[in-house]
Structures are given as C-alpha cells and as structure tokens.
Amino acid sequence: MAKITFDGIEVEVEDGTTILNAARKIGGDVVPPAMCYYTPLKGSGGKCRACLVKVTAGSAKDPRPMPKLVASCVTPVQDGMVVENTLSPQVMEARKGIVEMLLINHPLDCPVCDQAGECDLQNFSYAHGTSATRFEEERRTFERQDIGPLIQLHMNRCILCYRCVYTADQITDKRVHGVLGRGDAAEIGTYIENVIDNDFSGNVIDVCPVGALTDKTFRFKNRVWFTKPVDAHRDCPKCAGKVVLWTRGNDVLRVTARKNEYGEVVDFICNECRFEKKEVADWTIEGPRHIARASVISANHYELPVINPQIIADLPESTTKELNIIPRPY
C-alpha cells in the first residue's frame, strides 16, 4: 500500500495505482479530467494531457519534485508522494492551454452535434477553458468517410484520443480501422474504404469522448436532454445485455452501454442490443437511470460533488476551507 497526498488530502491506495485512480478514490471536484484515459482499455492514457498534475514530492525515499508536470493517468503512485492538482496554478494554466489546443481544430458545432450534452470536451472546456480563442487560422478539415450503415465518422471533430482504436483492438476480433497519417494530418480511418461492422463495433461510439463517432440510428432524431434514460436488460447470448435505453414517450430512440460516473463503460454491449432492439418489449426495464456525471442531462438535479466522508473526517479544517469542502452525507 502507498500513502499519497493529493491536493492536501491524504489517501492510501494499492501499489501500482495511478495518481488519477488515487484521486478518483477521493472523488469530487479534485479528480483530474481525462479525455483519452479509459479504465477498461489497456494501454489507453497519456495522450490528451488533460490530466497533467504537479508532483511536488516524488516519494518518501526521494522527496524531490518531478521536473515537469506528469500525466496522472499513467504515472503510478509512490509511497509519500505529494501531488497538486487544483491547488497548483501551473496545472490550471497548463490545463487551460490543453483546452485551447483541443479546441483549435474542433468545430464548435455543438448545436447540431449528436454528442452535445454528453460530450467530455464540452465539460472540460466549460471547467477549464476560456471564452475566446486566439486561433485565427483556417481550421483543419477532412474528407468525408463512409464507414458503414451503423456508425457515423465525423473526423473533423476527432481529438485523436485513440480510445476507439484500443476498443476495436481489444474487444473485437477484426479491427479494420486505426490512426493513419502523422501530426495534425493524422486521422481515424479504414485506409482503403471499409465498413466497421464487427459484432461489438458499436462500442466505439460509447468510448468516443466527443462527437467524432456517433450512432447513425439515433442521428438527428433528438437531443439527449429531451430523452429519458432508463436502465434495462435482456438475455443476450453475446454480451451482458445490461444497457441504458434513451426513450421519449414509448419510443426507444437509442441504446447505449452503461457508464460509471467517469463516463467509462461498465459492460461493453453487442451490436444486436445496441442497434436492433429498439422496442420496449425487447427489454426488462429496471428503472430510471441515475446520471452521476456533470452533464446537461443531469441539469437541475442539484447534486453536489461528493468526497469520500472518511477522507474528509481526517482532514484539518484549514484544508477543508481551502478546498471549499462542505461535509455532507455520502
């Protein structure tokens, strides 16, 4: 076990845990944002640099600070490590820069984007971005690509997080797409036009943090905040069959996998559940879906971010004041 201090809060985690996951153990607003890291996907993380933190003491054995900001999602903790996230002005400045970089070529077409309301980049830029851009140049654009009848690829919106590539690589047996090209000309593609039609290919939609990969069967049908998410399940021979149905009235407009509070899929679902089962009768309804993450979907729910109460209890009053933590039921 390793004891680390994250934003003044001490937490004990298992050896080998990353700084990000240690922060997630604390919970609440102190958790760094992550655009490319995805717990179920091996090898993900380290690319978007959204989760950069400052390590002011490397470990109890070697308490020297790390010279550069580190990506918390891929850096393992060391016993005695001291990390600053929200408390470090350098981190906040860097994060502002990352938002700006990510938005340089990302079109601000949120009003017509299917991801609006559940877009990680929207949330990230709301929390850390600025209201204006300094980028005056023409934005990068890509040729339109058709990757089949189920998934819409909108490459202009892609932030090259590689999540979809890892997903296809790790949960499907026939990956036909990847990253082509280099630098800002790099793109997600199938090289020679191909259809992404594997049984589990629909999961690339769920893992995409922006609107680069969207569900063609749901496209332009509704806005997510007008729909009612309900948990449902069915006996599926291919997957766990545990899903969220996004309904309006009696219509099932969209089926997605269930995600945890950090937007990560709990169980990947098959294409049959996702694209073919669009009748309420196909499912056993469990009840309303609780959307825990900061999103327009959970607007007006007035839920305050929760920090693990055991951790709060151990904190000195000065720290709780500094972090503006209000003790409340967990």
Place this chain on the structure above:
Amino acid sequence: MGLKILTEHINVPGINTFETYRKMGGYRSVEKALKTMTPDEVVDEVKKSGLRGRGGAGFPTGMKWSFLAKPEGKPRYLVCNADESEPGTFKDRVLMEKIPHALIEGMITSSYALGARTSYIYIRGELMFVLRILEKAIAEAYAAGFLGENILGSGYSLDLHVHPGGGAYICGEETALLESLEGKRGNPRNKPPFPAVQGLYACPTVVNNVESIATVPWIVNNTGEEYAKIGVGRSTGTKLISAGGHLNKPGVYEIELGLPVEEFLFSDEYCGGIWKGRQFKAVVAGGSSVPILPAQLFLKTAEGTPRLMTYESLSEGGFVSGTMLGSGGFIAMDDTTCIVRNTWNFSRFYHHESCGQCSPCREGTGWMEKILHRIEHGHGHMHDIDLLVNVSKQIEGNTICPLGDAAAWPVASAVRHFREEFEWHVKHPDKATAPGAVYRGAEDLAFA
C-alpha cells in the same frame, strides 16, 4: 591537432573493409573484453570514463547501462539509435559510411557488457546506402568469427541486425524507435516504465547513439580513466561536431570537449571562420532543436566568461542566455540570415514530424508554424509575437516525448533574442517580404 578517437583512421584507404580495419588495430576491444574481462568490468570502465550519450541528451552512458533490469528469464537487448535526422546533425552518417566496423566493434563489446544476445542497429530508412555498407561489414564480421555463435571461442554469442526505419524524425526518440522496431506505428511510449526495465518486446533494453557505441572500444582498450582525462569536468572525451551553415569549412570534426568555441569557429583546423568574411550573427549549437543564440552570447556567456565546447559551458545561463551542446549539430548563421524565416523553417519541420499522439504537440506545432508563416509573409500582428511565446510555453514540458520541447525551444529563443527582427517584420511587411530582405539593426526598425 586535437586527439582523435573515432576519426583517427577515417581517411585510411579501405578502412571500410574488415581486413584494413583489423590491420589498423580494429576489434582489439572485443578480444580484450571477451577474453580478459567480465561484463561488469566493461560496464565499470564505461562508468569511469564519464562518457555521456552523444545523441543529444548527454545522459551518462555507464549509468544508463547500470539501470538495466536483471534478466529474470527475459533476454536483454542493445539497440543502436542510428536514426539521425535532426536538421543540422549529420555526424553519425559519416561515421557509419566511412568506418562501419567501428560501430560494429562497439556493438559487440557493448552487447557483451550488457548481456545481450541479439542486438539491433535501427537506421534511418533514407540512408539505404549506409545500410548496405553496414550489412556488408556485418557479414565480414560474421565470417571472421566476431559475430555469431561462440565468438572467438569465448562462449559468448551475438546476432546483430540492421533495421531500416520508415524515415520519420520521431523514430529517433528512443521509445518511438522501439515501437517502430517492433513493427508498430512510431509513437513514443509513456515513461515510466523506461526501456531499461521494459524496452524492446517488453524486455530490458539499452538504446544508445552510434557515436556513444563507437567510443566504447577505445575506452575498453585504453581504460576509462584515460578517457576521463580528456575533456573538461563532466564533459569527458571527444565529440563529433557536424558543422554547417555559413562557414568557410563546413564538415564533421572531432574535437576534444573543452575546446574554446572561438577556436572551433575561427581556427583553420576546424570551421575556418564565417563564410566570405561576413559578420557572425547567430548559432544553433546542438541541432535545430536547441535554443538559438546570438553571436555575442555564444562566444561569451552573459557574465563575460568565454564559452567552451562542453555540455556545461554551453548551457550556462540556462535558456535565458545559454543553449545546449545537444547532438553537436552546429549551424552558424551570418548577417544575411533572416531569423524569422529560419525559425519558420525549423517550425515547419517540427510541425511536419510531430507524430500527433498528444494534443499540445499535435496542435501547437502547427499553430506556431502558421503564426510564423504569417509574420514572415507580411501578415503578422504585434500580438502574434507574444502569442508565439505563449503557445511555445503551452507545449514545452507538457508532451509525452521531447519533440514538443524541440519544437518550442527554437521559437521561444528566437523571439527572446531577436524580438526586434520579428517586430520589424510586423511593422514593415513590404520591406521584410522583399526578396533578400534582412533586418540589419535598430536603424531598420526606426526607418519609416
């Protein structure tokens, strides 16, 4: 004449053949190491020598070797980084082309020290002619019993392969190189784990530059102590410098570290002064990725101390008034050089070569290039200059690999030292964009 370690025999006719190289005393270090020394003893000699990595970072080679994880049933690998592609750096190419057996001898001795049974030379794909030279030399070494099974009856076996890369600058970064060598896209890996723990095929691996490896035979033959006597302070030994730009005698020179920069630049033994007797304006001392320095700060530090060709002396003053020795890619610029155009040119390179894996480098390098393009072509604004500095700060230190820093430093340093030249481009776009136009000083700024 300074001491020559790597280039002593470089002009001997036929030195690229095994026979001639052997006659000139080649492969003695292999015999000495394999027959009279244990691997740890070889590592100790390299540690004592104080040899620092000649690829650019200058990390102590012996220390890097000692970080190599214990085998634990896995093989260990030595990989030679011959993917030399930094603009201004062309020393390794000369070494491999002219005297390939020096590298092969170094690979055998170093592999023995590290306990590697298979080693690789990862060479830039464009250098196909050098690859053929190396392959021929390797075949000769196999035929002479210096490679393969049971080398010289010592019981030690080694296979050496040359692997051409795809010609991407990013593949010179050690972890991207390993990815490429494994047959994958050349994207840098997150560190930790470092290659010494998890490198090629997830096995303990050392990645060293050509020049570093080619130096090992001399250290083994003459001892680390002798090598440490050459040079100044922590900058021991000799260093190959590829000198280019506006020089009377551009070329690859082997210098003893500690040589005064003035002597290197102006003496007839080395660069022979600035081309056509023009005025010396600026220099990039260690490849295009290091900060550019104006002439006066290169010859003397901000404190007035004459600079030496050492890692420490060139970096004196940090990035405010110093630079880096880097890979030894020395580019001198005379007073006909437009710094803005030069910076834009460097920036174009880094934009083109960024792998695109992490956001600040992927987006930032392109952004900087576009701003510089605007300024150079007479469409810039005053606020663009500060924007350039700000964007470079957003990239520096925030990326997976050092390519982000390599792209940011030349831009930030050019603005720091030559800001008035950037301002002149913005204020007088018609003059700045005229053919052959170069900012000549404060009077240009005041004019009109």
